[in-house]
Amino acid sequence: MQAAEVTPGRTFAVRFDHGEDFYTSLAEFCRTRNIRQGFIPMFIAGLRNVELVGTCERLENPEAPVWSSVHLEYVEALGGGTLAYDDANSELNPHIHVSVGLKTHAAAGYTSHLLGATVQFLTEMYVVEATTPTWTRPRIRDLYDVPRLTFDG
Numbered sequence: 079m080q081a082a083e084v085t086p087g088r089t090f091a092v093r094f095d096h097g098e099d100f101y102t103s104l105a106e107f108c109r110t111r112n113i114r115q116g117f118i119p120m121f122i123a124g125l126r127n128v129e130l131v132g133t134c135e136r137l138e139n140p141e142a143p144v145w146s147s148v149h150l151e152y153v154e155a156l157g158g159g160t161l162a163y164d165d166a167n168s169e170l171n172p173h174i175h176v177s178v179g180l181k182t183h184a185a186a187g188y189t190s191h192l193l194g195a196t197v198q199f200l201t202e203m204y205v206v207e208a209t210t211p212t213w214t215r216p217r218i219r220d221l222y223d224v225p226r227l228t229f230d231g
Contacts, residue, residue: 082229094203123176133146147193148188
């Protein structure tokens with residue numbers, strides 16, 4: 079386990095609009111406000127389509143991560159996650175999980191890692207910046223190359 083006392087910075091309420099790409103809008107929001115790390119304690123969203131980590135196939139190794147995706151459409155979502163910054167590639171590395179309900183199937187639910195989404199109507203989110211320590215997400219080679227949140231300094 080690793081833990082760190084976090085110094086919170088600014089707190090934002092953010093709305094993404096109809097038709098926007100979720101991750102593109104999140105990256106743009108963070109870029110324009112110079113947010114490099116923090117957490118998303120909660121967001122609610124209507125999403126036209128989502129890509130979640132998942133599979134319907136038999137897993138060769140159930141201990142290993144699943145890298146394939148499941149496509150769903152017209153969902154309501156509740157989610158949260160963390161934000162870290164990759165200095166080497168100058169890009170934001172969000173890690174977000176959602177629970178979604180399919181509107182057209184009696185709100186049947188799925189929960190997984192969010193790979194991508196397009197907003198339908200709106201997404202309302204809270205973002206809390208962390209000023210210290212520095213957060214990174216290096217890949218852990220001996221753990222299936224999974225990127226893991228790390229607190230530096």
